[in-house]
Amino acid sequence: MNATQHGYASDQKRIIARLNRIEGQVRGIRQMTENGEYCIDILTQISAADSALKSVALLLLDDHLHHCVAKAAAEGGTVADEKLAEVSAAIARLAK
Amino acid sequence: MNATQHGYASDQKRIIARLNRIEGQVRGIRQMTENGEYCIDILTQISAADSALKSVALLLLDDHLHHCVAKAAAEGGTVADEKLAEVSAAIARLAK
Amino acid sequence: MNATQHGYASDQKRIIARLNRIEGQVRGIRQMTENGEYCIDILTQISAADSALKSVALLLLDDHLHHCVAKAAAEGGTVADEKLAEVSAAIARLAK
Amino acid sequence: MNATQHGYASDQKRIIARLNRIEGQVRGIRQMTENGEYCIDILTQISAADSALKSVALLLLDDHLHHCVAKAAAEGGTVADEKLAEVSAAIARLAK
Numbered sequence: 106m107n108a109t110q111h112g113y114a115s116d117q118k119r120i121i122a123r124l125n126r127i128e129g130q131v132r133g134i135r136q137m138t139e140n141g142e143y144c145i146d147i148l149t150q151i152s153a154a155d156s157a158l159k160s161v162a163l164l165l166l167d168d169h170l171h172h173c174v175a176k177a178a179a180e181g182g183t184v185a186d187e188k189l190a191e192v193s194a195a196i197a198r199l200a201k
Numbered sequence: 202m203n204a205t206q207h208g209y210a211s212d213q214k215r216i217i218a219r220l221n222r223i224e225g226q227v228r229g230i231r232q233m234t235e236n237g238e239y240c241i242d243i244l245t246q247i248s249a250a251d252s253a254l255k256s257v258a259l260l261l262l263d264d265h266l267h268h269c270v271a272k273a274a275a276e277g278g279t280v281a282d283e284k285l286a287e288v289s290a291a292i293a294r295l296a297k
Numbered sequence: 298m299n300a301t302q303h304g305y306a307s308d309q310k311r312i313i314a315r316l317n318r319i320e321g322q323v324r325g326i327r328q329m330t331e332n333g334e335y336c337i338d339i340l341t342q343i344s345a346a347d348s349a350l351k352s353v354a355l356l357l358l359d360d361h362l363h364h365c366v367a368k369a370a371a372e373g374g375t376v377a378d379e380k381l382a383e384v385s386a387a388i389a390r391l392a393k
Numbered sequence: 394m395n396a397t398q399h400g401y402a403s404d405q406k407r408i409i410a411r412l413n414r415i416e417g418q419v420r421g422i423r424q425m426t427e428n429g430e431y432c433i434d435i436l437t438q439i440s441a442a443d444s445a446l447k448s449v450a451l452l453l454l455d456d457h458l459h460h461c462v463a464k465a466a467a468e469g470g471t472v473a474d475e476k477l478a479e480v481s482a483a484i485a486r487l488a489k
Contacts, residue, residue: 111432124423131419131446135412144399144457145479151450152486155443158419159296162439167289169432170270175281178274185271191433193263198440200255200296201393207336220327227323227350231316240303240361241383247354248390251347254323258343265336287337294344297489351488359481362462367473370466377463385455392447392488 112172113165123161130154162199166192208268209261219257226250258295262288304364305357315353322346354391358384400460401453411449418442450487454480 113120134150169192177188209216230246265288273284305312326342361384369380401408422438457480465476 120426121423128419131416135409138408144453145483148450148453148483155446158439158443162436163293165432165436171285175274178271189266195433195436196292197259216330217327224323227320231313234312240357241387244354244357244387251350254347258340261336261340291337291340355485362477367466370463381459388484389451
């Protein structure tokens with residue numbers, strides 16, 4: 106399987122770059138904690154990483170809807186039902 | 202337009218019943234505040250109403266995906282694109 | 298017990314007015330559902346009511362911190378520990 | 394400044410270990426994306442990392458309340474007001 110078979114091919118580079126940055130943010134948060142920095146400053150960075158992570162999820166979800174879900178819906182039947190149930194569960198986890 | 206043209210016809214009664222309950226919950230929260238009840242008890246009720254509201258949104262979203270979005274996706278073209286962009290924005294508001 | 302013994306006395310009117318509005322918003326959402334209005338329009342209203350509910354919670358929490366928690370913390374001992382554990386749990390429910 | 398002056402000294406190791414794990418989770422999500430894995434599987438991992446990040450924030454917040462905020466509240470005056478306003482803003486960012 107590769108990205109072209111999934112919806113995010115056109116955004117793959119952008120998503121990878123953002124995830125790289127988020128990995129760096131989390132590393133930075135760990136170093137702040139190791140250095141004993143002030144709680145609120147660490148919390149501020151966690152909220153920023155959390156928002157960045159959520160926006161990557163929304164981008165992936167948008168691609169998934171536009172490609173995998175749309176294709177399955179056009180096909181109809183159980184293929185569509187499975188894809189729709191799957192994406193609904195993913196949205197519920199995200200919106201929790 | 203009525204519910205049958207939208208996806209939630211089969212869940213309409215259930216959604217209305219839940220919204221009725223949430224309306225009652227919010228009224229109860231207001232009465233607790235008028236009676237000067239303890240902040241944490243009021244906050245607990247607000248979290249419960251918030252979860253109930255979010256679960257109604259997820260039910261509506263699931264119905265919308267299964268009907269309106271699936272139908273538009275099967276149609277394809279700009280109809281599908283508009284519906285997909287619209288539902289993506291609704292998901293982003295919910296997951297905010 | 299009344300509001301003056303809890304932290305939100307100075308905001309009580311404001312909180313009650315907002316809760317009144319949210320109650321009206323939820324009633325409006327129910328009527329939109331009864332009228333079979335479009336799913337996305339209903340979802341938009343739910344997100345608005347959800348945000349309004351969360352902002353009431355944050356106002357109450359702020360008052361609670363400034364009064365009940367601050368008072369208990371000044372007292373120290375188990376009174377403070379209980380209040381701090383209680384508010385931490387309320388925050389966790391809200392941030393869920 | 395070090396952790397003992399801030400509230401999370403007793404949890405510092407635990408928080409660092411969790412942040413290490415989350416950093417690994419984000420790296421894993423990036424590798425899944427590079428390998429073109431299925432969108433929903435990536436979304437599932439993002440939701441898991443998001444929850445892990447939020448629980449670190451709640452642990453830090455709990456420590457901060459129990460130590461920095463409680464100490465400032467006992468002191469009273471502007472020191473307390475600043476600390477309370479600061480933690481309220483951090484909670485709002487987290488609950489957004």
